[in-house]
Amino acid sequence: MPLRVVLVAPRNPLNIGAAxxxxxxxxxxxxxxxxxxxxxxxxxxxxxxxxxxLQNAREFSSVAEAVADCTLVVGTTSKGxxxxxxxxxxxxxxxxxxxxxxxxxxxxxxxxxxxxGLSNDDMSHCHSLLRIPAREEHGSMxxxxxxxxxxxxxxxxxxxxxxxxxxxxxxxxxxLERMTQILAEVLETSGYVHAGVEGSTSLKIRRLIxxxxxxxxxxxxxxxxxxxxxxxxx
Amino acid sequence: MPLRVVLVAPRNPLNIGAAxxxxxxxxxxxxxxxxxxxxxxxxxxxxxxxxxxLQNAREFSSVAEAVADCTLVVGTTSKGxxxxxxxxxxxxxxxxxxxxxxxxxxxxxxxxxxxxGLSNDDMSHCHSLLRIPAREEHGSMxxxxxxxxxxxxxxxxxxxxxxxxxxxxxxxxxxLERMTQILAEVLETSGYVHAGVEGSTSLKIRRLIxxxxxxxxxxxxxxxxxxxxxxxxx
Numbered sequence: 001m002p003l004r005v006v007l008v009a010p011r012n013p014l015n016i017g018a019a020x021x022x023x024x025x026x027x028x029x030x031x032x033x034x035x036x037x038x039x040x041x042x043x044x045x046x047x048x049x050x051x052x053x054l055q056n057a058r059e060f061s062s063v064a065e066a067v068a069d070c071t072l073v074v075g076t077t078s079k080g081x082x083x084x085x086x087x088x089x090x091x092x093x094x095x096x097x098x099x100x101x102x103x104x105x106x107x108x109x110x111x112x113x114x115x116x117g118l119s120n121d122d123m124s125h126c127h128s129l130l131r132i133p134a135r136e137e138h139g140s141m142x143x144x145x146x147x148x149x150x151x152x153x154x155x156x157x158x159x160x161x162x163x164x165x166x167x168x169x170x171x172x173x174x175x176l177e178r179m180t181q182i183l184a185e186v187l188e189t190s191g192y193v194h195a196g197v198e199g200s201t202s203l204k205i206r207r208l209i210x211x212x213x214x215x216x217x218x219x220x221x222x223x224x225x226x227x228x229x230x231x232x233x234x
Numbered sequence: 235m236p237l238r239v240v241l242v243a244p245r246n247p248l249n250i251g252a253a254x255x256x257x258x259x260x261x262x263x264x265x266x267x268x269x270x271x272x273x274x275x276x277x278x279x280x281x282x283x284x285x286x287x288l289q290n291a292r293e294f295s296s297v298a299e300a301v302a303d304c305t306l307v308v309g310t311t312s313k314g315x316x317x318x319x320x321x322x323x324x325x326x327x328x329x330x331x332x333x334x335x336x337x338x339x340x341x342x343x344x345x346x347x348x349x350x351g352l353s354n355d356d357m358s359h360c361h362s363l364l365r366i367p368a369r370e371e372h373g374s375m376x377x378x379x380x381x382x383x384x385x386x387x388x389x390x391x392x393x394x395x396x397x398x399x400x401x402x403x404x405x406x407x408x409x410l411e412r413m414t415q416i417l418a419e420v421l422e423t424s425g426y427v428h429a430g431v432e433g434s435t436s437l438k439i440r441r442l443i444x445x446x447x448x449x450x451x452x453x454x455x456x457x458x459x460x461x462x463x464x465x466x467x468x
Contacts, residue, residue, distance in 0.1 A: 014248070018376055025368040025375050051372075087402075092395035133389065134259040138285075141259050141382070142252055148379035149386045155367065156387075158395065161326035168321070 001106045003154070006032045006066050008122050009113040010143060013044035018144025019111070020044075020054040026151040031057040032066045032108075063110070063125045070108040072101045075118050075126035076146060078139040087128040094130040095153040102154075109150065114143050171219030179219060180206045182226040189233040235340050237388070240266045240300050242356050243347040244377065247278035252378025253345070254278075254288040260385040265291040266300045266342075297344070297359045304342040306335045309352050309360035310380060312373040321362040328364040329387040336388075343384060348377050405453030413453060414440045416460040423467040 005023055010016050010033065020031055031053050033041060045054055060066035067073045074094065075086075089097070101107050110126065112118035117140075123129065132149055134141055141149070184202050187193045193201050214222065239257055244250050244267065254265055265287050267275060279288055294300035301307045308328065309320075323331070335341050344360060346352035351374075357363065366383055368375055375383070418436050421427045427435045448456065 018379060021376055022379055024372045025366075025379075027369045090391070090394045090397075092391060093397045096395055132259075132386070133391065133394070135261045138258045142255055142378065144376065145252060145256055145259075145379055145382035148375070149382055152366070152383045152386065153390075157324070157326055157367065160324045160367070161330055161392065163324075163327045 001102050001104060002030045003028050003102055004030045004032050004067070004070060004106065004108040005147065005151075006034060006063070006108050006110045007036070007143070008034045008063060008066075008110055008118060009036065010111075011037045011040055011114050012143070013040040013047070015114060015143040016040060016044035016057075017047055017054065018142075019147040020051070020057065022144065022148035022151055023053045024051055025148070026155045028151060028154075029053055029056070032060060033057055034060045034063055034066045063122050067108040067110075067125055069106055071105040072098065072107040073110065073126045074098055074107065075110045075123050075129045076112070076150065077117060077123070077129050077131055078134065078141060079117075079131070086123060086126060088131060089128060091130055091132050091150060091153050094128065095150070097128075098130075099154060111143060111147060169216040171214040171216045175216065175219040175223065176209055176214070177206075179222055179226065180209050182223065182230055183209065186226055186230050186233060189230065235336050235338065236264045237262050237336055238264045238266050238301070238304060238340065238342040239381065239385075240268060240297070240342050240344045241270070241377070242268045242297060242300075242344055242352060243270065244345075245271045245274055245348050246377070247274040247281065249348060249377040250274060250278035250291075251281055251288065252376075253381040254285070254291065256378065256382035256385055257287045258285055259382070260389045262385055262388075263287055263290070266294060267291055268294045268297055268300045297356050301342040301344075301359055303340055305339040306332065306341040307344065307360045308332055308341065309344040309357050309363045310346070310384065311351060311357070311363050311365055312368065312375060312380075313351075313365070320357060320360060322365060323362060325364055325366050325384060325387050328362065329384070331362075332364075333388060345377060345381060403450040405448040405450050409450065409453040409457065410443050410448070411440075413456055413460065414443050416457065416464055417443070420460055420464050420467065423464065 005019065005028060007016060007019060016033065016036065023029065023031060029052065036059065041059065045057070077088070098107055098109070110118060110122065112122060130150065132141060132146060180202070183205055184193070187201070187205070239253065239262060241250060241253060250267065250270065257263065257265060263286065270293065275293065279291070311322070332341055332343070344352060344356065346356060364384065366375060366380060414436070417439055418427070421435070
């Protein structure tokens with residue numbers, strides 16, 4: 001089911017455009033705008049970069065009309081307190097519930113105007129409220145950024161967060177020992193190691209190279225570089 | 235340890251301002267800017283809304299200098315392919331690793347210019363790359379929005395995502411039965427229910443009210459409304 005992103009009374013064409021761009025980035029297409037500042041809406045729609053999402057945006061004259069076909073209406077707020085006895089949830093929790101509903105029914109996600117956010121009247125059309133967990137001292141987010149963060153939470157993959165970083169192919173002990181030998185020769189030829197103290201130095205070099213934790217690919221690169229240096233030194 | 239947010243060659247003062255705002259929203263303060271378009275940087279700094287983050291932003295003439303004091307340098311890219319043999323991770327995974335490092339060492343998070351992103355040269359200063367999981371067909375995000383989404387992922391609380399919605403106090407069977415009785419009287423008095431069929435209707439009403447799944451508070455409100463209506467009807 002498509003998510004309806006509803007901007008209530010937006011004033012700034014750049015924000016309308018930014019909301020549309022984030023929707024396109026994250027794969028959402030139904031943009032609805034309630035009572036936009038008309039100049040802003042026209043300007044946003046006619047912007048060179050305006051793409052499909054914005055071109056197809058629908059305009060409504062009230063929140064009631066904009067959400068009429070939705071079975072769940074969720075408002076966003078930057079305030080930490082519960083308004084109008086609505087359930088108020090952190091984005092992480094609220095988005096999970098929203099996604100569950102979205103699987104089988106249309107859902108509206110409302111954003112208020114840049115200056116005032118959603119009014120109490122707007123919120124009374126909502127079943128629940130979402131709060132992006134910004135700092136209390138500076139909770140008010142830019143509209144375009146708030147839309148981007150909410151939509152990101154919706155498409156975010158919890159499994160990816162738990163994923164282990166992909167394993168890389170580590171260098172074999174054989175490669176590391178070849179490196180150790182060649183580096184030892186290079187150091188001897190260049191005069192870094194003095195004859196007679198070679199034994200302890202070669203142990204130091206062996207440990208130094210093991211601590212590099214090289215990938216198989218990088219060990220090969222190092223071997224190539226060291227061979228060339230040794231060739232030149234001789 | 236503070237995170238250093240590094241904007242490389244940003245062109246648009248609004249984006250520099252938006253990045254700073256998102257940082258303030260999510261509690262990050264160290265903004266570094268490399269080779270900004272000078273007019274943009276001055277304009278952003280002098281904007282009325284520019285707050286502490288932007289005022290304290292430091293300017294550098296190369297990526298190397300901007301990240302010199304960091305022990306982990308992570309670049310952001312919108313491209314899905316691996317560049318320069320760097321580990322490329324989805325934001326969900328990469329942010330987790332970044333947070334782990336950030337607990338005990340300074341980390342830099344790099345964002346490229348609006349038009350070109352990070353160059354191969356910029357990326358060669360990075361230990362790994364992050365990719366916001368946007369659509370392949372439209373992966374390029376607005377700079378301010380990309381910063382907001384990455385920082386949100388860093389402050390996001392995984393425990394909150396698993397949290398159960400807070401329990402609410404449900405109406406007691408006693409309250410629901412009182413509502414059932416009063417609604418039945420209202421319907422009888424108003425002529426909705428005809429004498430003789432009252433029995434089956436009262437069962438229907440009882441079930442109707444149970445399906446409302448009312449909270450204790452809302453059941454009280456309904457009782458008040460129904461009592462008033464009944465009083466007026468008589």
